[in-house]
Amino acid sequence: MDLSQIRDAQRHNVEAEDVNDCPIEQVRLTVPATDDPSLACLTFRTWFLGIISCGVLAFLNQFFGYRQNALTVSSVIAQIVVLPLGRMMEASLPTKHIQFPGTKWSFSLNPGPFNMKEHVLITILANAGSSSVYAVGIITIVKAFYHTEIHPLAALLLTQSTQLLGFGWAGLFRKFLVDSPYMWWPATLVQVSLFRTLHEEEKRPKGGLTRLQFFMIVLITSFSYYVVPNYFFQSITALSFVCWIWKDSFKAQQIGSGLKGFGIGAFGLDWATVASFLGSPLATPGFAMVNMLVGYVIVFYMVVPISYWSNWYEARRFPMYAFKTYNADGTKYNVTKVLNQTSFSFDQKGYDEYGKVHLSILFVLAYGLSFASLAATVSHVLLFHGSTIWEQTKASLNKNFGDVHTRIMKKNYEPVPQWWFHTLLILVVGLALLTCEGFQRQLQLPYWGIILAVGLASIFTLPVGVIYATTNQGVGLNVITELIIGYMYPGRPLANVVFKTYGDNSMWQAIQFLSDFKLGHYMKIPPRSMFVVQLAGTIIASTIYFATSWWLLTTVEYICDPTRLPTGSPWTCPGDDVFYNASIIWGLVGPQRMFGNLGLYSKMNYFFLFGILAPVPFWFLSRKFPEWKWTRLVNIPILINCPGPPVKAVNYNMWFSVGMFFNFVVYKRFKSWWARHNYILSAGLDAGVAFMAILCYLVLQNRNINGPEWWGLEVDDHCPLANCPSIPGIDVPGCPIIQ
Template structure:
């Protein structure tokens, strides 16, 4: 379907390589983008007559958005999560688009009295349609952070939540970012110096898929390779997904020492150090950490190095020296505990009516304790934030400041680089008032969600305004960093700290503030990054805006609906103690989110990370993170010939374990091994094969596993069709003693007492 948003500006010279500026014709430079990577990757040609918002775009785009939003949200509740990226849709929709171009009728329909016309089939399937379909898919794949709030309220706190308030929460947290994106797009999109490196991967893949393949003898097309791997992945996943779940994590050390707590802590891939543990399941490899096939080797090395230092050096020292009473609690858990070593009974300190902390009950019960692993993870999250600031300032500070000064100068030029000139010449820009309208409407509904519905979300009006102010303040500086270095600093820790001190004892206020402050900034940069992709691919800006807006609303609705459906239909979802043996509905990510709401919301940082609490020592990580990059930066300057020193990335090392405790040792080991094999060994030895098939292999494995997982649920699990109970049916690694405390005198059911 074509529309006014697709039509280029009327121009008599739309096919000529010249631009009229101040009445004078100037020849368009062949390529004057200042960034070499952009010059080497992004084409400088454009055909503004290509149809963009066609029926094919809407049909395949909405279908991809809905499917990916549903699949990823569905799997987020399961023990072995799986995230299917938009690359799968990007590859699958190409032949579907070409098939529609061959089979749909080409008849045009007009509207009386207007120049507007549309057709189901306006011509060959083109790259611009494909880009917009991928934007749809990418929005669906991104998920909705706010659904975790709904899950913890209904499944963990077992409280009622108005469905309208929940729906408004999911929509407004996703849409507020449009306002910040509109304010800063001039600097972050139009400037040639804000080049968004991650977009170049997408540009390369689009060109590879649409350029004609020059096949050598014995080679097969990329799509045929995709179908073969997809079929194998689809068929295989019925084994770990239904017939034999135990092969997802194999911890053979526990099979040998069945009665030793220490041996099982050492050997368990899910609850311990995971020595010798591995999995025969793609969701074990990619479910929590993403596909390792899409991560460069230097990042894998830093990432795994950070994991290894934490899990095999730092954590054992703290645990076996009994720091913070570590041995009273399980080795690897995100649960919260009281001073006796038992699970913290949160109902004892909550006021049932107001859903806030009862200080008298808290003082008469116990301070909040964490496993030493979980406490150290919070310390590392403090350190990673400051390490990012320090690293970027040291390694990229001069570069970013120079880019920013040039960006301000470049945006004064009406045309900027060749890509800006092509976009401004051929297409109408998005009016600023479009962004303002979305911002005003989103803020109004967000205010209603917080202040209405008997204030179920607990966040007062000033909290919403403060969250928006934080997001607005950080969007531009963090956007400049991300657009030039591909690093985004998260605001979740800062937002939790701020509202935790200002408004303690309110768990939902804390998570709502964090979501509005952190996600609206993150969404703004997501929108801006996609606008830059459209800028490179010469997509009409108004078409980009319409697609992003519709996709955001659709994806948010699907994620909300999927969450609400699963919470209300799966009995005892997220409650591990009441779920049947082998049930996958353990909600590992939401469990961490729930415990964070207790730590930062109910108890508050003032009672956790100061002298009033147990863990004031974690504050040293702020200083450690700030100083850690300095020696590596100094050595890289002193010894410039040692190039490996420049590959040490301290923020990546600090943030390597940020996926814990949802991700376990077995996930890290499986992810790293596959990543090293493909992105080091195969990349170096068989580069031609890697270039043609690596990303497609990743997409096919994701898609086959995900689709079989959904089919298993609807065909078997949803109809209570199960296999006879046997050893391999347990969704565990058969290391029950790995969760036992090792301190003397602590009594836990099913564990030996030391």
Template sequence: MTGSINNGFPQSNSPAETQSTGGEINDSPIEQVRLTVPITDDQTLPALTFRTWVLGVLSCILLSFINQFFRFRQNPVNIKAISVQLAILPVGKLMAAMLPEKTVTMPITGWSFSLNPGPFNMKEHVLITIFANVGSGGVYALHIVTILKIFYKKDIQPILAVLLTLSTQMLGYGWAGLFRKYLVDSPFMWWPVSLVQVSLFRALHETEKRVKGRLTRLQFFIIALGSCFAYSIIPAYFFPSLTALSFICWIWPKSITAHQIGGGVQGLGLLSFGLDWNVVSSFLDSPLAFPAYSIICSIVGAFLALYVVVPILYWSNAFEAKQFPIFSSRTFDESGNRYNVTRILDQKTFSFDQQAYDSYSKVYLSIIFAFSYGTSFAALAATLSHVILFNGRSIWRQMKSSIQNKSGDVHNRIMKNYNSVPQWWFYTIFVVVLPVAIFACEGFDGKLQLPYWGVLLAITLGLVFTLPIGVIKATTNQQPGLNVITELIIGYLYPGRPIANVAFKTYGYISMDQAVFFLSDLKLGHYMKIPPKSMFLVQMVGTLINNITTFGTAWWLLSTVDNICDVTKLPKGSPWTCPGDNVFYSASIIWGVVGPLRMFGKLGVYAKLNWFFLVGLISPVPVWLLSLKFPQHKWIKLIHMPLIFLNASSMPEAKAVNYWTWGVVGIFFNVYVYRRYRGWWARHNYVLSAALDAGVAFLVLLVYFTLQMNGMSGPDWWGAEEGDHCLLANCPTDPRIIVDGCPALS
């Protein structure tokens, strides 16, 4: 290899860095990895210690509770593992200083361990962070529990909910081992998100001599953390409107069109931006961890959606778009009212009622919601063709390399010093969990509506897509989902059953997602030289703890918060709006109750969106051909069609204000700073990302549990309203549709 793709720009590698001998690379071929990950290892450091278990389990419980608690709120706060990574260091050092150096022997087994094996070290810290990382991830299947209890008003047994969440989380682990050679061992699968944590580990543990006039990485981290923490009190408590500043709405306060164009939350977001790090990272993650080409492709996709395609479709009244808001995740009837799904459900069989549907209305979507489904079709099809064209050869080489047992780069060779996890461990998980999944779906009086063949088909889809989607995630830090294609398939095969549809989607989508998540953690352990068996055990135990804790938290809130998730009954300003659950519920209506045949088939309004499958499939081909014809132009390969479609489909859950604020920050640091101040970027970029995430997280928790939880709200003034003050953006522009709070149009 004569060059590599680094942060979105072709870079030349020095011979010393990439010299190969017998197929082995002496250092990583990716510049960010060379700048961030050390190529040394101390095998004498203990990893899975008593401190690791105590602090890891507590961290997993804490993050599982906090993140599930905040997922029901209007602006969900995702406390990432980086926050624990920081907070746990002084606790670990305190335990190392105070615990006795005593060996404890377990009865019967004879197994013994030391309470204090020496100084708190980096490998212990990494494993505790892996525990926390598992806890920071959500349990997607809880959406099913929420819509059953809250939206469909159906009871669900707690034991069924636990089996559902546990089986959906664990199935993907069963085949993650198949792809370790391609997605972890390959030096070209570099997982950008892992480098943020590697940078912080090094800043916290390595002794760094301060150069006069410069800060060490740890000093820089502390200053950035403190500054972000202090500033975040303003948007979190005193001035929540800073989350979305939409000037066009202020200039024309009575114009529906102005609000539609300028609204950053429920509009197209022209000239809208936020002054809150939570707006930057809450939906799209920290842009400082993304390669530049990934950010640029994302912004191109969002721009084309918001300012080219959607305006053309809306103002030409395609799909009768003017009868509904331009930007909404809700479903509507032909009168512009929220779709009343109970009118088309047979309450005895909990299935579709054709006669009631014919006498009521077809299901309609906002134009941004409909377009997002089309681009989701395109993103998935483009993922397959892109990986085959651009990564097929390297995957084949990696397959041959694994057969020939070549070590790859220096990190692979170091990891050869540790015993690998046997493949049968992964297969055992799959064999044990699969019957649990089938029992959850077939048992309990068929509450989940999904037969055994549906479970088998769903996990087959997850298995097939794990490798291509893993390649995208490992190289771009973005991940296409299987949610739409799974909904489409089961909607055609088994229509009229909303819970069967979302259960199939969860088993297909989340099994793949969990496999990729597992592999991402393995890559972090690979970079940090953690014994693989210790990594495996921590991930398994952490997943069990995460499931139990998140389920308990969700069940408690769903049982105690009045009118949770029902935006029509919640008091004004209530944060318990459940944006993710509302999208999930709408999807269950679209794909499960009404079905794709009546939505995207010959009986539906949106049949033309199926052309996006073909568009997505062929879209990488011209880019690939151009890259072959003009190999000297390395930037052509960076035109990443799956990312463009993926980000065009991320709305309406992500808002315009999220994209523009995220894009500006990302381009500034990963294009301008990366090019002009490479040394500063190498030392501080990922550390800054960790500091900003941690600063916001700590402040939001402090404000909620000390003030808001006790009824102490911020000052009551114009800026105290969380939103963009663009209320008319929710209004239709068809004069025949009358909606409360919207001006009459002639």
């Protein structure tokens, strides 16, 4: 019996012994209940291609991140590119084993056919390179905005410790968020589907296409079309016809603008408009999308208009849809008036003379809803999933816990020992304490701030992970961490952002690690191989992100300062500008002067109470009337989590339209087509956009060769009045003064 026959027999045995009892239909339709334990995983090809992919993506994402048109290069590109490279190495490298002198250990450069498990591990390494490093923002604002110095060792340790801290939480909660069949991580199914398309031999259906053929057609079509919205006709990303019809009407433009208003009738003919902020709607479950749609309609089309036109918090002095800070006269807030440049501390005298910080009404409500979302996450998970988590805790001692995929993994592979995670967690916490205590003058955060941030991340990783693993949407800790440290340690902007990074970023890193673990769970990757690859990828990516940022910050003159940069220079750092302003508002001015007794928006704190109580009625109805299945599908944290920055109305319009069509019309009426093509379609659209964006940037835009000069080249919906104040007497540049 040859090797292929042995593998076929193993697959047959798995299929014969195990019934696919996964409770999630989308998983049953996408993930095969088979495994081939004989496939090599951690091969020379895995490490060679994986490290190169990780390094290249890390460099490109940080390099593009400082530029005016920031570009995110996802791991999907590496997932596609490494396949022919792996096949080429399979055909050309020698198969002879190389023996390490003095040991029994040997390896082969070419252990056999390039297989799917190698491909998965390479993609996970690449994914580490495509995930942004939050701590680089701290380095950037210190050097480019505050114009001071930070020791390179402090910067490197900060980068590594904030990225690695999430491993500890991933290890603590993997039993609940990976082994449980109810935690199905919808976004991973896109990658599972693409892997199967690229590797599995498939007989072409009569009159149809194989999945690989379908993927290539989508990829080529998406690639070819994206040159239009990306280069020739950028205004096509947001078309607001109402503004074009009523060019001089403030109200009409506010109603119709897809970028600065309610977006009634606005749409975009660009996949990036659909998926850039909210992720692919094809990978989001239908019930989660309905929750978001209901919340969006209530907040954006009911609460916001009432609040704005009732002039709550002087809302009509400022733009309705804006996420900036303002002075009382409607002009942008000048933070230099309240900042002591020498000590980076709050200037009370300057603040008293200049005035309080004002926000647009949507910004105020976005903060209030973020308070409510976080509180509702804890309440929702305890009420709806608390008993399940407790049962899973007890069932974890049972070897039969889980579905077919969990049983296959336990049968064929050794798990990662829990002490690996515990040891790494202790080491990284120690490294974080050493970093902040050793460089406290530069980072401002004392040891107790690290301990508090670690505690917050450990508390919220499980509830946020449950929400994300079931809905593909999540809530962050950035606002609550800024709020807490802003009250406890006010007047220190760098301490605020460092605390936020250790608290919020470590939680999201844990969720990223858990998502990768779930992908490995579905693809039957040995858990220990997953652990080693994730750890190596995180260290490599963090180092390259740091090195790239340090190189640019020390070589590009006036980087991140548009007022001093040469005309046409792309190094404007738009994302870091937001990060910098957050450090001023929350760290310098402080939450007490915004949401406390000294601020204008203290009533927003009632949103915490609202968030805690909001899930209770639906939980009660689900227990009282179990036949009402819809009550269990109401997810308050997701329902009240939108709208929020930086997503615009046109993004929501297109995301909901595409998502509802595929999740309800196609899924219900053409389920066989959906099962074969839905996730392939998503991956092909993403990959085509990414490839064309890189090509345009490197060949044309990077050399200042832009498209033809005409009104359609602007990245704007041509609704200038939508962002103007609506009461008489306010003089704002670019807006007419209402008499």
